[in-house]
Amino acid sequence: MSASTIDQIQRRFEGDTVPLPGKRVRQVLSIVLFFVLWAALVRFGILGFDKFVGPETTLVALVESLAGAPMTEGGETLYEHAAFSAYRVVVAVLIAMGIAIPLGLTIGTSRRWEDALFPALEVFRPVPPVAWVPIALLLMPTFRSGVIFVVFIGAFFPILVNTIEGVKTVEEEYVQAAASLGAESRDIFRHVIIPATLPSIITGVSLGVGLAWITVVAAEMIAGGVGIGYIIFQAYRLLQTEVVAVGMIAIGVLGYASAAAVHRTGHYLTRWEETE
Amino acid sequence: MSKHDSTTDDSTTAGPTPETTGKTGAIDINDLTKIYDPEGEHVVAVQDMDLSVGAEEFVALLGPSGCGKSTVLECIAGYLDPTDGEVLVDGNRVSKPDPKRGVVFQENRLFPWKTIKENVEFGPRMHDSIEEGRAESILDEMGLDGFEEAYPSGLSGGMQQRAELARLLANDPDIMLMDEPFSALDALTKEIMQKKLLEVWERDNRTVLFITHDVEEAILLADRVVVMTARPGQVKDVIDVDIERPRDPEVVTTDRFTELRERALSVIREEAERALEQEDGA
Amino acid sequence: MDSRRRLVRVGSILSVPILWFVASRFGLLAGLPAPVEVVDTYVAELYRDDFWISTIRSTIRVLASFVIAAVIAIPLGLLIGRYTVFADLTFPALEMLRPIPPIAWIPFTILVLPAAELSIMFITFLGAFFPILLNTIQGARGVEVEYSRAAQSLGADSYQTFRHVIYPSALPAIHAGMIVGMGLAWVNLIAAEMVAGGTGLGFLTWSAYTSGSYPTIIVGIITIGILGAASSMLVRMIGHWQVDWATEQPA
Ligand SMILES: Nc1ncnc2c1ncn2[C@@H]1O[C@H](COP(=O)(O)OP(=O)(O)O)[C@@H](O)[C@H]1O
Ligand SMILES: [Mg+2]
Numbered sequence: 009m010s011a012s013t014i015d016q017i018q019r020r021f022e023g024d025t026v027p028l029p030g031k032r033v034r035q036v037l038s039i040v041l042f043f044v045l046w047a048a049l050v051r052f053g054i055l056g057f058d059k060f061v062g063p064e065t066t067l068v069a070l071v072e073s074l075a076g077a078p079m080t081e082g083g084e085t086l087y088e089h090a091a092f093s094a095y096r097v098v099v100a101v102l103i104a105m106g107i108a109i110p111l112g113l114t115i116g117t118s119r120r121w122e123d124a125l126f127p128a129l130e131v132f133r134p135v136p137p138v139a140w141v142p143i144a145l146l147l148m149p150t151f152r153s154g155v156i157f158v159v160f161i162g163a164f165f166p167i168l169v170n171t172i173e174g175v176k177t178v179e180e181e182y183v184q185a186a187a188s189l190g191a192e193s194r195d196i197f198r199h200v201i202i203p204a205t206l207p208s209i210i211t212g213v214s215l216g217v218g219l220a221w222i223t224v225v226a227a228e229m230i231a232g233g234v235g236i237g238y239i240i241f242q243a244y245r246l247l248q249t250e251v252v253a254v255g256m257i258a259i260g261v262l263g264y265a266s267a268a269a270v271h272r273t274g275h276y277l278t279r280w281e282e283t284e
Numbered sequence: 285m286s287k288h289d290s291t292t293d294d295s296t297t298a299g300p301t302p303e304t305t306g307k308t309g310a311i312d313i314n315d316l317t318k319i320y321d322p323e324g325e326h327v328v329a330v331q332d333m334d335l336s337v338g339a340e341e342f343v344a345l346l347g348p349s350g351c352g353k354s355t356v357l358e359c360i361a362g363y364l365d366p367t368d369g370e371v372l373v374d375g376n377r378v379s380k381p382d383p384k385r386g387v388v389f390q391e392n393r394l395f396p397w398k399t400i401k402e403n404v405e406f407g408p409r410m411h412d413s414i415e416e417g418r419a420e421s422i423l424d425e426m427g428l429d430g431f432e433e434a435y436p437s438g439l440s441g442g443m444q445q446r447a448e449l450a451r452l453l454a455n456d457p458d459i460m461l462m463d464e465p466f467s468a469l470d471a472l473t474k475e476i477m478q479k480k481l482l483e484v485w486e487r488d489n490r491t492v493l494f495i496t497h498d499v500e501e502a503i504l505l506a507d508r509v510v511v512m513t514a515r516p517g518q519v520k521d522v523i524d525v526d527i528e529r530p531r532d533p534e535v536v537t538t539d540r541f542t543e544l545r546e547r548a549l550s551v552i553r554e555e556a557e558r559a560l561e562q563e564d565g566a
Numbered sequence: 567m568d569s570r571r572r573l574v575r576v577g578s579i580l581s582v583p584i585l586w587f588v589a590s591r592f593g594l595l596a597g598l599p600a601p602v603e604v605v606d607t608y609v610a611e612l613y614r615d616d617f618w619i620s621t622i623r624s625t626i627r628v629l630a631s632f633v634i635a636a637v638i639a640i641p642l643g644l645l646i647g648r649y650t651v652f653a654d655l656t657f658p659a660l661e662m663l664r665p666i667p668p669i670a671w672i673p674f675t676i677l678v679l680p681a682a683e684l685s686i687m688f689i690t691f692l693g694a695f696f697p698i699l700l701n702t703i704q705g706a707r708g709v710e711v712e713y714s715r716a717a718q719s720l721g722a723d724s725y726q727t728f729r730h731v732i733y734p735s736a737l738p739a740i741h742a743g744m745i746v747g748m749g750l751a752w753v754n755l756i757a758a759e760m761v762a763g764g765t766g767l768g769f770l771t772w773s774a775y776t777s778g779s780y781p782t783i784i785v786g787i788i789t790i791g792i793l794g795a796a797s798s799m800l801v802r803m804i805g806h807w808q809v810d811w812a813t814e815q816p817a
Contacts, residue, residue: 031650031654034651034654034655035654035657035658036658037654037655038654038655038656038657038658038659039658039659039662041655041659042659042662055678055679055680056677056678056679056680057678059677059678060674060677060678119571120574123571123574123575123578124574124577124578125578126575126578127575127576127578127579128578128579128581128582130579131579131582131791132582132791134790134791134792134794134795134798135787135790135791135794136749136752136753136755136756136757136790136794137753138753138756138757138760138768139756139768139771139786139787139790139791140787141760141772141775142771142772142774142775142783143598143783143784143787145775146597146598146775146780146783147595147596147597147598162753181389181393182393182395184361184363184381184387184393185387185393185395186395186406187362187380187381188361188362188381188382188383188385188386188387189383189386189406189407189410189451189455190382190383190407190410190411190455191406191410192410195410199395199398199406200395203395203397203398204397206397215746219750219753221665221667222667222668222669222693222750222753222754222757223753225667225669225670225757226667226669226753226754226757226760226761229669229672229757229761230757230760230761230772236670237669237670240670240673241672241673241761243673244673244676244677249673249677252673252674253674255670256666256670256671256674259665259666259667259670260662260663260665260666261665262665263665263666263667264665267665278397279435280396280397280398280399280435280436280437281396281437282396282437
């Protein structure tokens with residue numbers, strides 16, 4: 009479709025020559041169409057969709073899982089799997105924040121530290137966190153700490169890189185203004201550098217949380233044990249496709265909730281920023 | 285006397301000192317030269333400039349855009365190191381920023397992450413001298429009561445500029461360095477701000493170095509108007525403004541004001557043309 | 567940068583293998599293969615077809631999936647960003663799928679798609695797709711209305727406005743999305759190869775672990791890292807080239 013055709017359609021819509029449902033209705037329609045499409049694909053077996061489950065079966069399985077039924081024969085419940093995955097993400101992200109933020113502030117403010125540390129860290133950055141799974145399993149005393157280690161690596165670099173970037177883009181003018189008001193370098197760090205860097209840190213944390221979820225799912229799938237990633241793959245092996253779908257929904261909800269939590273917190277911490 | 289510690293080094297002493305005059309805030313610029321990027325582009329912004337500003341004097345620095353006004357101010361503030369020459373404040377050589385020398389810029393430099401009140405109390409807080417209610421009374425004076433808890437992004441340009449002036453006053457500096465503080469404001473707001481500034485200055489006795497490219501603003505506010513040459517900046521002419529104080533924006537209609545303005549304009553016109561030619565050549 | 571600084575930075579990089587050497591020498595990280603072993607293994611791998619097939623496979627998978635993701639996500643993002651009706655009809659469904667980590671789709675794709683190759687590519691595609699899409703939408707929405715109005719007042723038609731105003735203004739955001747997308751393409755590719763098996767560097771690395779040939783794990787990681795760095799450099803280059811194209815004067 010060329011841009012001008014779309015333009016005409018848009019104009020016609022806006023000129024109300026075509027009666028169009030309201031915004032909310034359109035958005036609901038989008039979701040409804042998605043489910044209809046899903047059901048149809050399964051029903052008519054397009055591609056290999058007949059090997060997967062439709063929305064109705066999924067809903068039944070979801071309700072059962074939410075009611076506390078074990079997800080696989082004799083296994084853990086949805087809540088237990090979710091709790092394990094969430095625990096790994098939270099612990100790994102907190103450790104990553106605890107290390108990456110101070111490190112980023114140090115590297116960003118001091119050229120000497122930057123030269124000494126940053127190139128060495130850059131060596132590791134291009135390696136996808138998941139690639140560390142075998143190493144983590146080799147080196148870590150327990151499987152659990154291995155998964156947390158890999159998830160930590162996933163969250164670490166986005167936070168580090170964004171913190172450094174944030175410090176470097178702090179406007180010199182604010183530093184000067186603070187100095188002219190009598191601030192010593194410690195005050196400048198605390199009252200200028202840290203708050204000015206906060207929006208970037210938050211961006212880094214939200215990217216880090218996203219990567220942490222990807223990593224935790226991958227690590228659990230690969231290394232097994234317990235957790236949503238594990239159950240998705242285990243259910244596939246047992247051909248319990250409705251459990252696969254429930255697992256995907258669960259991981260989506262967890263990912264969404266954690267992103268929203270980071271967003272909310274970030275918004276509150278930077279409420280001074282201009283809002284549209 | 286200022287309550288701040290002196291952070292300038294005392295080895296050089298020349299020009300008027302607090303001991304000889306009893307007042308603080310005298311600025312002496314001796315043979316100041318500032319070259320940006322000496323190995324690369326080699327921009328000579330200011331060359332061999334001499335200027336003295338007496339304690340508690342109000343001096344306007346006038347000159348075409350790009351002639352080095354801001355450079356001079358940043359040397360006095362202690363943000364820039366002179367390539368050659370020196371700046372003395374009360375006889376001490378300036379080497380770094382100091383709360384005795386407050387600065388206000390054209391674009392506001394309020395900390396966006398602090399409320400207006402936190403901004404105003406920033407200076408006092410740095411030397412543990414927050415007085416209960418002082419920020420409020422200064423904000424009140426600036427017509428900003430009720431905005432204590434607002435963030436700078438919620439204020440109009442004129443209000444931000446007033447808040448910045450309030451932040452400066454709360455810190456009680458000897459010298460106020462102002463770099464085109466009102467030039468981004470609309471005419472009406474600008475007039476209000478000029479009035480406010482005059483009020484504050486006539487009451488508090490501080491030295492003011494006020495940069496502007498607006499001839500009328502310079503004459504309206506200052507005791508002396510220093511006109512700079514096109515780059516490299518030097519002092520071209522000094523005009524004494526012998527209009528009585530207290531002044532208000534009405535004085536622009538008097539004959540004396542018109543005379544002084546014509547004189548300043550004729551000096552600056554020449555330099556503005558030279559500055560334009562420089563740009564064409566560049 | 568003066569030579570002293572450069573020296574420190576080189577030293578910083580060198581400290582990685584040196585610390586590794588020291589650690590394995592004194593048994594600080596029990597189980598970690600020693601650098602010498604890894605170098606030997608690396609050289610040996612370079613003579614093995616399997617290593618090269620894995621490397622080439624992974625590279626092709628990433629590049630192809632990334633290109634497909636960009637080709638779909640950029641136009642889609644521009645449309646969603648510019649046309650509210652279109653956005654309302656498509657975006658909610660996409661937003662519902664977005665929080666699901668791409669790798670979580672793998673059982674689904676193995677079931678539904680006819681070949682394992684397609685599954686792995688679909689996962690990789692998803693990794694790149696959403697970052698590019700979201701950034702494009704944001705870029706398209708960020709275009710100042712004034713610019714498109716100005717262009718229209720100057721006589722630009724829809725296509726010209728799009729080509730000379732909307733696309734160039736959205737480009738920095740699109741580019742940022744592509745950089746993130748390339749990173750996530752690799753993350754998900756490696757995960758998918760480890761899970762689905764078959765070929766590729768992810769599989770090579772994981773099967774090295776399961777078969778106990780530990781030095782090969784590190785060979786895999788290093789190769790993945792080199793390719794990852796090279797591909798993000800490539801995206802950066804494409805970005806510069808795109809910005810040049812977008813800002814060039816209309817003929
Ligand atoms: N950081 C810098 N690097 C190089 N040149 C500069 C820099 N800052 C200012 N200049 C140049 O020095 C000259 C004087 O600048 P400035 O003091 O800002 O002038 P004014 O305030 O009078 O407009 C200008 O030509 C400007 O381009
Ligand atoms: Mg200036």
